Amino acid sequence: MREVSARLLDWYDSAAREMPWRVGPADKAAGQRPDPYHVWLSEIMLQQTTVAAVTAYFRRFVSRWPTVGALAAEADEEVMKAWAGLGYYARARNLLKCARVVVAEHGGRFPDTEAALLTLPGIGPYTAAAIASIAFDRQATVLDGNVERVMARLHAVEEPLPDSKEALRALAARHTPVLRPGDHAQAVMDLGATICTPRNPACGICPILADCAGRRAGIAAELPRKRPKKAKPTRHGIVYVARRGDGAILLETRPDKGLLGGMLALPTTDWAETPAADTPPCAGQWRSVGEVRHTFTHFHLILDVRAASVAEDTIPARGTFRDKHSITATDLPTVFAKAFRLAAKG
C-alpha cells in the first residue's frame, strides 16, 4: 500500500497540475500551507464540476472576496449572481451559510478536524476529508468519483456502485499515508482526471500500472461497474422576456428550495410533460421568438420564448423590472441566459 502511495506522490511531484488554489512548488518547499478558505471554496466549486469550469469562477471569487469574512458579509444576491452559470445552486446558498457560521461560531477560522468540518453547511464526507487533509494535514480518507474509480481498477473490484462504496472507502483508507495525506489525495484525483479516466484510460503511462489488478485482468476500462440510469423525460414550458422602453427587464428571484433555487430568473410557467397555459407576467403585445432547449440533471426542457415591449407604467403581476445596465445574461442560470439572448436578438 505504501509503495503505491509513494509512486503516486513521486508522480504528483513531477507532474502536478497548476491550479490557483494550490500552493506552488517553491512556496511548498518553504513549508507554506494552503489557505483553508481557498481550499474550502475550491472544493465546494469542484463538487461534480470540472477544474476547467471552476478556475475562472474561483479567481473571481477570491479577487472580490479575499477572506471568508468578506464573503460572509456580502449580500445574498451578489453571491448568487457571481455563481450563476456554475450550476448546482444549493452549493452557493450553503456557501454563504457556511461562511456566516465560520464567522459567527468559529471566529472566522475554519475548524481543522474532519468531524468539525462535517457539521458545516454544504460540507459532506468528501469535502470534510478533502479540507482536513489538504489544508490541515490530517490523515483523512478522501473518497470521490476519481478515488472510487482508481480503487475499483487498482483492486479489480467488480461489485457495482453504489454497493461497493464502503469497500472502496476501506481500500482508499489503506492507501492513505501518514505523511502528506493531502498531496496523496490530490495525486489520486489528478490521476483519475488525467490518466485513469472513465473512458480510454491511459494505462501505458500510469505510474501504478504494475500494481493494477484491473489492468492485469484486462477489465480496467470497464470499472467501476454501475447500475443503469433512468431515462430523462422531456418537459415543456413558456418563458417571458418583458422589456420596458427604458430597457428594464422583468426578473424574479426563484424560491430558495428546488430547481435553480434562490437564483435570479425570467418569469416562466411551470415545466411539465404537457405544455402549460399561456400566463404572461404582465400586459403587453406578446410574440413568440423561438424556443430554447436545455437539459438538467434529470429532465430535458423545451421552452417557448415569448417577448414583449411593454409600457413604462406597467405593473407586473409577478417579478420586478431591473435596470438593464445592472443585469447581464451571465447573472442568470444558463437556461435563462439562453432565453434572454434569444429574445435580445429576435
Next chain:
DNA sequence: GAGCCGTGGCC
C-alpha cells in the same frame, strides 16, 4: 437508499 439538483465537454 434513492431522488433531486446544473453545466459543458467528450465521443
Next chain:
DNA sequence: TGGCCAAGGCT
C-alpha cells in the same frame, strides 16, 4: 445528436 460523465450534498 444524445447519452455519459465530473474533486457530492441534502432530504
